[in-house]
Amino acid sequence: xxxxxxxxxxxxxxxxxxxxxxxxxxxxxxxxxxxxxxxxxxxxxxxxxxxxxxxxxxxxxxxxxxxxxxxxxxxxxxxxxxxxxxxxxxxxxxxxxxxxxxxxxxxxxxxxxxxxxxxxxxxxxxxxxxxxxxxxxxxxxxxxxxxxxxxxxxxxxxxxxxxxxxxxxxxxxxxxxxxxxxxxxxxxxxxxxxxxxxxxxxxxxxxxxxxxxxxxxxxxxxxxxxxxxxxxxxxxxxxxxxxxxxxxxxxxxxxxxxxxxxxxxxxxxxxxxxxxxxxxxxxxxxxxxxxxxxxxxxxxxxxxxxxxxxxxxxxxxxxxxxxxxxxxxxxxxxxxxx
Ligand SMILES: Cc1cc2nc3c(=O)[nH]c(=O)nc-3n(C[C@H](O)[C@H](O)[C@H](O)COP(=O)(O)O)c2cc1C
Numbered sequence: 441x442x443x444x445x446x447x448x449x450x451x452x453x454x455x456x457x458x459x460x461x462x463x464x465x466x467x468x469x470x471x472x473x474x475x476x477x478x479x480x481x482x483x484x485x486x487x488x489x490x491x492x493x494x495x496x497x498x499x500x501x502x503x504x505x506x507x508x509x510x511x512x513x514x515x516x517x518x519x520x521x522x523x524x525x526x527x528x529x530x531x532x533x534x535x536x537x538x539x540x541x542x543x544x545x546x547x548x549x550x551x552x553x554x555x556x557x558x559x560x561x562x563x564x565x566x567x568x569x570x571x572x573x574x575x576x577x578x579x580x581x582x583x584x585x586x587x588x589x590x591x592x593x594x595x596x597x598x599x600x601x602x603x604x605x606x607x608x609x610x611x612x613x614x615x616x617x618x619x620x621x622x623x624x625x626x627x628x629x630x631x632x633x634x635x636x637x638x639x640x641x642x643x644x645x646x647x648x649x650x651x652x653x654x655x656x657x658x659x660x661x662x663x664x665x666x667x668x669x670x671x672x673x674x675x676x677x678x679x680x681x682x683x684x685x686x687x688x689x690x691x692x693x694x695x696x697x698x699x700x701x702x703x704x705x706x707x708x709x710x711x712x713x714x715x716x717x718x719x720x721x722x723x724x725x726x727x728x729x730x731x732x733x734x735x736x737x738x739x740x741x742x743x744x745x746x747x748x749x750x751x752x753x754x755x756x757x758x759x760x761x762x763x764x765x766x767x768x769x770x771x772x773x774x775x776x777x778x
Contacts, residue, residue, distance in 0.1 A: 441656050446480070446666045448611040448642050449581030451538050453480040453511055456666030457655055457680060458613075460646055461486060461515045461541075461585070464738065465674055468506045469708035473701065474673055478680035480666070481511040483541055483585075489518030489527035497720050504715070505536045513541035513583065519555040521569045525577035532578045539581040539610070542574060547619040558619035561590040564603040571607035583611040588631045591620040597631045601638050613644035613668055623671070632662040644668050652683035675742020677701065695747070699774045702743050706736050706763050730761045740766075747777045 446456035459466060459474045461483035471482040484503050491499030505512055514531035518524045528540045544567055546557030553559075560567040574582050584604050588597040595603075597614070604612050614635060616627035627647030636643050645664035649655060650672050658667050673679050678697075713728035713735075726734065737757050744750040753769045760766045 441659060443659060444665075446611075446642055446644070448583070449539065451481075451511055451581050451611075453666065455480045456644065457683065458482065458644065458666060458668050459673055459680075460668045460670035461513075461543075462670055462674070467709075467712060467735075468504060468509060469705055469712055470674075470677070470739075471512070472506050472509055472708065473677040473705060474680055475509065477677040478684065479669075479673075479677075480680075481513070481538075482509065483513045483515040484537070485515065486543055486546065487514070487516050487527075487531075489516050489520070489523045492516065492527035492530050493523050501716055501720065503531065503534065503536065504712075511538040513537060513539050515541045515543060515585070517543035517546060517551055517556045518570075519560075519566075521566075521573035524570050525573040528574045528580075528582070529577045532580050537580065539583055540574060540578055541583045541585055541613075542570060542609075544584050545587040545615055545619060547622050552619075558587060558590055561587065561600060561619060562594045564595050564599060567600075568603045568607040571604065571609050575608040581610040582608070583613060584609045585613045585615070587615045587617060587619050588628060588635075589618050591618055597635050598638055601635045601643075605639055605641050609641060611642045611644070612639070613646055613666075615668075616645065616647040629658060629662050632658075632664055636663045636665075642666065646670065649679075652679055655679075655683040675739050675745060695774055695777045698743055699770055702736075702740070702770055703767055705739065705743075706732060706766065709735055710763065726761075729763060733761050733763065733766055736766065744770075744773060747773060749773065749776050 446453040458481040459479045463486050487499050487502045503514060514537035516527050531537055531540050543557055544560045551557035586600060614632060616629055616632050632645040642665035644666035645658050645662050646668035649669045655667050669679060709732035710729050713731040717724050717728055741754060753773050756769055
């Protein structure tokens with residue numbers, strides 16, 4: 441299948457299969473692993489516009505990237521157009537990002553109760569004001585990550601597409617589920633196809649990619665300009681490699697590859713936490729290694745998916761707070777699965 445590069449403003453994504461932003465997962469450690477496996481672009485973790493504006497060190501840490509981690513969007517949320525514009529300007533000034541992305545799809549209570557994220561889909565004129573304010577504030581391209589609607593009685597996918605485009609966004613990424621459904625139920629690719637038809641700006645489709653072969657299927661079924669992968673990339677950075685027809689390696693190699701990827705992921709998380717703790721001179725409850733091991737707990741079940749007797753490891757996870765202890769248990773599991 442011929443896939444064209446995705447271009448918007450100064451951004452060019454050579455192979456537009458990108459990693460979705462996922463709070464709590466897609467930190468620099470996971471993003472760099474996915475980029476190395478072939479992800480076309482990544483998004484920063486979600487940062488609050490108000491936090492950026494207040495110059496909160498913690499918010500800026502959310503925006504940390506690793507050297508060479510590109511192309512990457514600075515992904516921000518908020519309600520107030522001026523706060524979003526100011527935050528976008530600060531994101532631009534870091535010099536770390538290729539474009540600014542506005543979150544208009546997050547359904548979690550903490551965000552929606554502030555009138556931000558998916559709540560903006562109930563008030564499209566206000567969403568338009570945010571996009572316009574941000575566009576006027578920065579010279580980087582601006583994209584919107586959104587959904588096909590909030591619920592059945594709020595503006596629909598085509599009304600959203602129209603406002604996003606007319607307000608000046610350079611690209612839109614659309615999760616093909618209603619916000620009220622969070623991440624459940626089937627993704628509606630038909631709506632992605634209709635949005636593609638109605639838009640002049642490029643659209644990235646998202647939702648319902650479970651296996652590598654779904655990527656080509658989404659391109660073909662919807663005509664979207666790019667595909668975004670979320671949960672299927674957790675514990676599985678290879679998805680960005682496999683879909684291009686990589687030959688299946690033998691099971692032994694796959695298990696060993698998984699072991700090596702886990703070790704590397706953990707190493708990067710430790711480094712990330714060391715950097716974080718050096719930057720912000722506040723007292724931390726956990727050492728960088730302990731913090732990394734705790735963060736890695738959410739990734740491990742995905743890395744060992746399908747492995748025989750993984751329950752032993754998963755049950756011990758809460759007690760494993762150093763890298764050697766985790767890798768020892770992983771090696772026991774790998775030995776059983778070779
Ligand atoms: C744990 C988790 C965290 C997420 N965090 C964000 C986020 O911070 N910003 C955002 O726009 N979407 C977020 N999403 C939504 C994903 O980016 C994506 O749209 C969604 O998971 C659907 O894609 P998928 O079916 O490939 O997983 C999150 C999803 C998950 C599962």
